[in-house]
Amino acid sequence: MRVWLFFVLCLAGKALAAPQQQDALPEEEEVIEDVVTEETVIGANPVQVEVGEFDEAIDEEEEPTTPENPCLNHHCKHGKVCELDETNTPMCVCQDPSTCPATVGEFEKVCGTDNKTYSSSCHFFATKCTLEGTKKGHKLHLDYIGPCKFIPPCVDSELTEFPLRMRDWLKNVLVSLYERDEDNNLLNEKQKMRVKKIHENEKRLEAGDHPMELLARDFEKNYNMYIFPVHWQFGQLDQHPIDGYLSHTELSPLRAPLIPMEHCTTRFFEECDLDNDKYIALDEWAKCFGIKDQDVDQNMII
Ligand SMILES: [Ca+2]
Numbered sequence: 267m268r269v270w271l272f273f274v275l276c277l278a279g280k281a282l283a284a285p286q287q288q289d290a291l292p293e294e295e296e297v298i299e300d301v302v303t304e305e306t307v308i309g310a311n312p313v314q315v316e317v318g319e320f321d322e323a324i325d326e327e328e329e330p331t332t333p334e335n336p337c338l339n340h341h342c343k344h345g346k347v348c349e350l351d352e353t354n355t356p357m358c359v360c361q362d363p364s365t366c367p368a369t370v371g372e373f374e375k376v377c378g379t380d381n382k383t384y385s386s387s388c389h390f391f392a393t394k395c396t397l398e399g400t401k402k403g404h405k406l407h408l409d410y411i412g413p414c415k416f417i418p419p420c421v422d423s424e425l426t427e428f429p430l431r432m433r434d435w436l437k438n439v440l441v442s443l444y445e446r447d448e449d450n451n452l453l454n455e456k457q458k459m460r461v462k463k464i465h466e467n468e469k470r471l472e473a474g475d476h477p478m479e480l481l482a483r484d485f486e487k488n489y490n491m492y493i494f495p496v497h498w499q500f501g502q503l504d505q506h507p508i509d510g511y512l513s514h515t516e517l518s519p520l521r522a523p524l525i526p527m528e529h530c531t532t533r534f535f536e537e538c539d540l541d542n543d544k545y546i547a548l549d550e551w552a553k554c555f556g557i558k559d560q561d562v563d564q565n566m567i568i
């Protein structure tokens with residue numbers, strides 16, 4: 267998983283590098299409520315592979331199947347651990363942050379939407395658990411990977427460049443998954459068919475550090491190549507539940523590694539939510555990436 271994340275970060279870093287400073291803290295952002303009811307399904311997206319680390323609200327209702335140790339198969343969401351009550355019934359209780367594994371590098375630190383740096387996602391979720399039921403706890407989310415730092419405000423001109431890089435990046439991620447696939451089943455057969463067309467298209471812009479003008483021109487000329495990658499990423503993120511909407515939690519696997527490198531990430535996704543209902547629907551998502559209304563197709567999420 268780490269290898270994949272590293273790969274993606276390298277890719278993202280190369281394609282999406284943005285200037286940053288490190289001498290202050292980011293502003294508190296409006297967070298999106300999360301409603302998650304299903305177990306995480308790890309998708310083929312290398313970014314998605316890290317989803318478990320950010321999963322904030324997996325329910326905790328699996329029945330124990332090993333009578334002698336009821337906690338063995340009792341799943342607790344992040345931030346909670348299983349304990350037995352007087353009647354030997356397993357229950358999930360908040361984890362004591364001091365029991366989280368010791369962290370080694372800066373890379374394990376995470377920044378919360380409260381602008382506080384946590385030693386690891388374990389520490390973060392354990393702390394969030396202690397705030398459960400409070401407004402503060404409800405609004406607290408894992409914002410991004412790495413210690414909190416100053417993230418420059420995203421100005422309008424930069425915001426218009428963001429989807430250009432992001433679309434190109436999505437296309438490149440898909441193509442590299444296709445190229446690496448062999449027997450890994452990183453993509454299903456239907457997805458492979460779609461990516462094959464992109465991969466074989468001679469007009470395809472190869473991955474690289476391209477100027478904005480070239481990316482913009484390519485989007486205009488080879489617009490059709492970008493339609494599927496945008497849909498694919500939506501499908502990768504819309505996993506719990508699969509309901510055609512992305513919650514803050516579902517977006518996390520994409521946002522959290524990206525924010526430290528791309529200072530427009532937060533604003534971009536906030537503005538995607540056109541009706542302001544805290545969820546990003548497929549049509550909002552597609553519009554954000556410049557996909558025309560008539561090309562938004564639920565059936566392309568395969
Ligand atoms: Ca969803």
Ligand SMILES: [Ca+2]
Nearest residue numbers: 539543545546
């Ligand atoms: Ca919305």
